[in-house]
Amino acid sequence: MRITALAGGIGGARFLRGLRAALDADPVLAQSELTIVANTGDDITLFGLRVSPDVDTLLYTLGGGIDEAQGWGRADDSRRVQGELAAYGVQPQWFGLGDLDIGTHIARSLWLGEGLTPSQITERLATRWGLPEQRIRLLPMSDSPVETHVIVERDGGPEAIHFQQWWVGELAQTPAQRFVAVGLERAAPAPGVLEAIREADLILLPPSNPVVSIGIILGVPGVRDALRGAVAPVVGVSPIISGRPVRGHADTCLHVIGVESTAWGVAGLYADFLDGWLVDPADAAGAPAGGPVAALTSRVYDGPLLMSDRPGAGRLARAALDLALELRG
Amino acid sequence: MRITALAGGIGGARFLRGLRAALDADPVLAQSELTIVANTGDDITLFGLRVSPDVDTLLYTLGGGIDEAQGWGRADDSRRVQGELAAYGVQPQWFGLGDLDIGTHIARSLWLGEGLTPSQITERLATRWGLPEQRIRLLPMSDSPVETHVIVERDGGPEAIHFQQWWVGELAQTPAQRFVAVGLERAAPAPGVLEAIREADLILLPPSNPVVSIGIILGVPGVRDALRGAVAPVVGVSPIISGRPVRGHADTCLHVIGVESTAWGVAGLYADFLDGWLVDPADAAGAPAGGPVAALTSRVYDGPLLMSDRPGAGRLARAALDLALELRG
Numbered sequence: 124m125r126i127t128a129l130a131g132g133i134g135g136a137r138f139l140r141g142l143r144a145a146l147d148a149d150p151v152l153a154q155s156e157l158t159i160v161a162n163t164g165d166d167i168t169l170f171g172l173r174v175s176p177d178v179d180t181l182l183y184t185l186g187g188g189i190d191e192a193q194g195w196g197r198a199d200d201s202r203r204v205q206g207e208l209a210a211y212g213v214q215p216q217w218f219g220l221g222d223l224d225i226g227t228h229i230a231r232s233l234w235l236g237e238g239l240t241p242s243q244i245t246e247r248l249a250t251r252w253g254l255p256e257q258r259i260r261l262l263p264m265s266d267s268p269v270e271t272h273v274i275v276e277r278d279g280g281p282e283a284i285h286f287q288q289w290w291v292g293e294l295a296q297t298p299a300q301r302f303v304a305v306g307l308e309r310a311a312p313a314p315g316v317l318e319a320i321r322e323a324d325l326i327l328l329p330p331s332n333p334v335v336s337i338g339i340i341l342g343v344p345g346v347r348d349a350l351r352g353a354v355a356p357v358v359g360v361s362p363i364i365s366g367r368p369v370r371g372h373a374d375t376c377l378h379v380i381g382v383e384s385t386a387w388g389v390a391g392l393y394a395d396f397l398d399g400w401l402v403d404p405a406d407a408a409g410a411p412a413g414g415p416v417a418a419l420t421s422r423v424y425d426g427p428l429l430m431s432d433r434p435g436a437g438r439l440a441r442a443a444l445d446l447a448l449e450l451r452g
Numbered sequence: 453m454r455i456t457a458l459a460g461g462i463g464g465a466r467f468l469r470g471l472r473a474a475l476d477a478d479p480v481l482a483q484s485e486l487t488i489v490a491n492t493g494d495d496i497t498l499f500g501l502r503v504s505p506d507v508d509t510l511l512y513t514l515g516g517g518i519d520e521a522q523g524w525g526r527a528d529d530s531r532r533v534q535g536e537l538a539a540y541g542v543q544p545q546w547f548g549l550g551d552l553d554i555g556t557h558i559a560r561s562l563w564l565g566e567g568l569t570p571s572q573i574t575e576r577l578a579t580r581w582g583l584p585e586q587r588i589r590l591l592p593m594s595d596s597p598v599e600t601h602v603i604v605e606r607d608g609g610p611e612a613i614h615f616q617q618w619w620v621g622e623l624a625q626t627p628a629q630r631f632v633a634v635g636l637e638r639a640a641p642a643p644g645v646l647e648a649i650r651e652a653d654l655i656l657l658p659p660s661n662p663v664v665s666i667g668i669i670l671g672v673p674g675v676r677d678a679l680r681g682a683v684a685p686v687v688g689v690s691p692i693i694s695g696r697p698v699r700g701h702a703d704t705c706l707h708v709i710g711v712e713s714t715a716w717g718v719a720g721l722y723a724d725f726l727d728g729w730l731v732d733p734a735d736a737a738g739a740p741a742g743g744p745v746a747a748l749t750s751r752v753y754d755g756p757l758l759m760s761d762r763p764g765a766g767r768l769a770r771a772a773l774d775l776a777l778e779l780r781g
Contacts, residue, residue: 171562204533207555211580213562222551225558226536233500233542251540 124155126444127323127355129264131162131336132177133194134362134369134430136184138329138443141436143185143257145444148437152444158260158319160346162331163241164271164304164339167287169218170208172228173235176287177336178245179227181261186252188223194370197223217292240266242313262319264340267310271335274300286335295372299379302335307342312349320349325447327440328359328397330369330428333389334376350396356450358399358443361386364428365405385409390416399446401439403428422446453484455773456652456684458593460491460665461506462523463691463698463759465513467658467772470765472514472586474773477766481773487589487648489675491660492570493600493633493668496616498547499537501557502564505616506665507574508556510590515581517552523699526552546621569595571642591648593669596639600664603629615664624701628708631664636671649678654776656769657688657726659698659757662718663705679725685779687728687772690715693757694734714738719745728775730768732757751775 126146128139139159146152165176176195183189183197190196200221209216220228227248234244241263249261271286275297283303289295320326331337341347350357363386368374374384382388386406390397394415399422407423410416422442430436455475457468468488475481494505505524512518512526519525529550538545549557556577563573570592578590600615604626612632618624649655660666670676679686692715697703703713711717715735719726723744728751736752739745751771759765 170558171565172558201530201532201551203530203551204555204558207552208559211555211559211577213559222530222532223536225554226533226540229499229501229533229554230537230540230542236500248540 124152124324125158125322126155126325126327127158127160127319128327128329129160129162129331129337129340130177130181130329131331132165132180134371135177135329135331135336136181136189137194137430137436138360138440139181140184141430141433141438142327142440142444143259144433144437145441154258156258156260158262158315158323160262160264160316160319160340162336162339163263163265164269164307164335165286166268166270167218167285169215169220170213172225172232174220174228175231175241175263178248178261178263179224182248182252182254185254185257185259185261188252196221200224215288215292218287240313242266242315260315260319262315263313264316264343264346265310266313267306269304269306269310269339269343271339272303272305274303276300290372295375299375301379302376304339304342307339308344310343312343312345316343317345317349320346320353323353323355325444325451326350326353326355326357327443327447328357328393330360330362332371332373332376333362333392334373334380338392347396353396356398356447357393357396358401358447358450359390359393359397360401360439360443361389361403361406361428363389363406364403369429387411387416390419390421394419398450401428401443401446420446420450453481453653454487454651455484455654455656456487456489456648457656457658458489458491458660458666458669459506459510459658460660461494461509463700464506464658464660464665465510465518466523466759466765467689467769468510469513470759470762470767471656471769471773472588473762473766474770483587485587485589487591487644487652489591489593489645489648489669491665491668492592492594493598493636493664494615495597495599496547496614498544498549498557499542501554501561503549503557504560504570504592507577507590507592508553511577511581511583514583514586514588514590517581525550529553544617544621547616569642571595571644589644589648591644592642593645593672593675594639595642596635598633598635598639598668598672600668601632601634603632605629619701624704628704630708631705633668633671636668637673639672641672641674645672646674646678649675649682652682652684654773654780655679655682655684655686656772656776657686657722659689659691661700661702661705662691662721663702663709667721676725682725685727685776686722686725687730687776687779688719688722688726689730689768689772690718690732690735690757692718692735693732698758716740716745719748719750723748727779730757730772730775749775749779
């Protein structure tokens with residue numbers, strides 16, 4: 124079975140680790156190949172080093188190196204390098220990079236400088252993290268640089284800042300007018316991305332941020348069309364539970380784009396290609412009576428949608444898998 | 453009093469820390485300004501980061517951050533970043549960069565990328581290390597990239613390798629044919645270098661490597677002429693004691709350029725501008741009877757030339773200072 128998923132960082136990574144565990148625990152599905160298309164719109168150059176937060180979170184989570192409590196960065200990391208940068212007065216200091224994590228960024232930046240593509244670099248990094256042995260292929264959504272910017276309201280009028288500055292540096296507190304994914308319109312899908320969607324047997328959308336993670340991947344020219352035309356059923360997991368985001372500031376992002384912060388509001392963003400939608404019992408009642416969302420096969424997941432532990436993430440992934448298998452028939 | 457010194461890494465840094473201590477302990481000389489012209493021919497790009505070993509050793513030694521036992525790198529450093537690079541298969545691994553040290557290299561590389569010159573960067577780094585408060589001005593010899601390469605004998609014939617690879621990676625064991633300082637002929641002295649030589653009251657040469665440290669600085673167009681024309685007396689300290697180098701592989705380097713590895717052989721390299729020469733008692737007897745070296749005012753230093761501790765380095769520097777003051781009259 125070939126399974127393809129689109130993913131952002133923490134939520135996507137935890138869901139996909141659960142999915143791999145669910146697949147491995149299934150005698151029939153254990154040999155399945157999992158291809159992950161990662162959002163790279165969060166990528167940022169910090170201290171001259173290229174950081175790819177979602178790719179790294181996926182690598183570390185799936186490879187066993189993640190800081191579990193934090194959800195991003197490396198376990199048992201230290202901040203000695205960044206402490207030196209601070210002592211030298213280097214800005215910004217709102218983004219905390221650990222020493223082990225910086226090793227990844229130095230390697231990525233070195234290889235980019237040598238002319239390797241993000242795809243080739245991700246493959247090298249994934250090898251070290253043992254993803255091929257787990258039958259996981261991790262692809263950046265594009266080899267072209269895409270950077271999500273946020274137009275915020277400052278005293279002097281609108282100002283564009285990097286998504287990470289808004290999200291991490293300002294905790295999404297600064298009123299935002301809109302998102303602009305710089306470079307997205309002319310970004311080609313990375314090698315293998317469209318094929319992974321077209322040739323998949325099942326396609327899953329983890330509960331990643333629908334605006335700045337999944338939404339950015341969907342904006343890569345060709346990706347949305349490939350999903351619309353995919354043979355495989357597309358099943359998503361709601362990132363909104365009882366009107367609140369699983370984590371992060373997804374509700375704030377939805378508000379910025381003028382979409383209702385509900386499980387059904389998010390489903391509406393995917394309605395042109397989505398076949399199945401997994402929601403929390405608390406959200407089941409709010410399903411619209413008509414329109415494209417009403418035509419979806421939605422299923423109420425009776426466990427917690429919140430992936431508070433690894434078994435929980437595994438059960439959630441299994442439920443999404445079961446819905447997809449059912450829709451595939 | 454304005455004192456100018458040319459310097460390489462470890463030996464130069466220890467001598468100059470001793471010099472600063474000797475100046476500070478002297479009621480008349482405590483306010484003296486010390487300008488150091490540092491060799492940058494050892495500079496190398498490792499893992500995409502620009503490393504300037506002699507500048508960094510001078511910064512850390514004079515700023516109180518040096519690994520005293522090792523003589524280079526930061527005290528209490530760790531190797532977490534490089535461990536990650538090794539795990540990703542990044543080469544070379546023969547050069548060990550500590551995490552704190554990497555902070556310096558990231559800052560330097562970032563600022564180079566922003567268009568700052570090595571002079572401007574060195575000034576920023578020196579500020580953090582408190583050099584201005586110590587009345588020390590640290591100048592790179594040039595803002596143009598210069599890299600000392602070594603032509604070694606390999607199976608297939610001569611091959612050029614970076615000096616650091618030969619020195620650190622191969623411990624200067626690989627037979628060398630000659631040194632080539634790439635970029636040296638067209639390197640302009642950094643701002644302030646020629647002025648610091650011309651306007652100095654005293655000029656000192658620490659016991660740095662005469663071939664690959666002092667020798668490279670002397671090769672920057674204009675530097676040697678400035679020394680020849682300097683008003684100040686030029687006093688050097690022999691890096692060779694009883695025919696053996698104070699540290700490092702200076703004897704090997706002298707052999708490569710066909711110069712006798714003695715205190716007098718080294719003096720011969722500086723004879724066109726040197727006024728005073730401090731030698732170990734064991735070497736005093738070998739002074740040539742004629743020629744330019746015989747015309748030097750040489751002085752036997754009755755303490756150890758080996759700077760095994762800070763007070764020892766201070767006494768040696770004081771002796772060099774006294775000889776220079778005497779020659780200045």
